[in-house]
Amino acid sequence: MWSPKESPLLYNAIKDFVDRCLVQDLSLMWPTQAVWTADHLGQITQRFVVAAEADDRTFALKLEEQFGPLPPNCWKLLADAFYVYVLPSTQLKNKYEFIRSFVGNHIPDFPVQKGRYPNRAIAAKGCTFRWSRRPSLNWRSI
Numbered sequence: 001m002w003s004p005k006e007s008p009l010l011y012n013a014i015k016d017f018v019d020r021c022l023v024q025d026l027s028l029m030w031p032t033q034a035v036w037t038a039d040h041l042g043q044i045t046q047r048f049v050v051a052a053e054a055d056d057r058t059f060a061l062k063l064e065e066q067f068g069p070l071p072p073n074c075w076k077l078l079a080d081a082f083y084v085y086v087l088p089s090t091q092l093k094n095k096y097e098f099i100r101s102f103v104g105n106h107i108p109d110f111p112v113q114k115g116r117y118p119n120r121a122i123a124a125k126g127c128t129f130r131w132s133r134r135p136s137l138n139w140r141s142i
Contacts, residue, residue, distance in 0.1 A: 035076040075106040
C-alpha cells in the first residue's frame with residue numbers, strides 16, 4: 001500500500017494544494033494571490049463545463065476559445081490545476097514549460113520555477129524502487 005514516505009515530494013505538493021488552494025483560496029504558483037475563489041470557479045464552470053464544446057478541434061484550441069475572455073486569475077487557477085494534474089508524470093521533462101505553453105500568453109507574471117514544487121517527475125523513483133524489491137513485477141526478470 002502506498003504511503004507518504006514513498007513519495008514525499010508528491011505528498012507534500014498535494015498537501016500544499018489542499019491547504020493553500022482548497023482551504024485558503026490561494027495559488028500554488030502565485031502564493032500571495034487568491035485565485036481559487038468561488039467567483040473564479042464559477043466563471044470557469046460556466047465557460048468550460050456548462051458551455052463545453054464537443055467537436056474535433058484540439059484541446060488547446062478549445063481551451064483558448066473558452067478561457068480567452070476570462071481574467072488572468074482564472075488562467076492562474078488553470079495553471080495550478082494543470083500543475084497538480086501533471087505532477088506525478090514521468091513523461092514530462094519540464095512541467096513549467098508544458099503549463100506555460102497553455103496559459104503563458106494570458107499570464108504576464110508566469111513564475112520561474114524556484115524549487116518549491118518539483119519540475120521533474122517525482123513518482124518515478126518510488127515506482128522503480130518498489131518494482132526492484134518485487135522480482136515478480138520486474139519485467140527484466142521475466
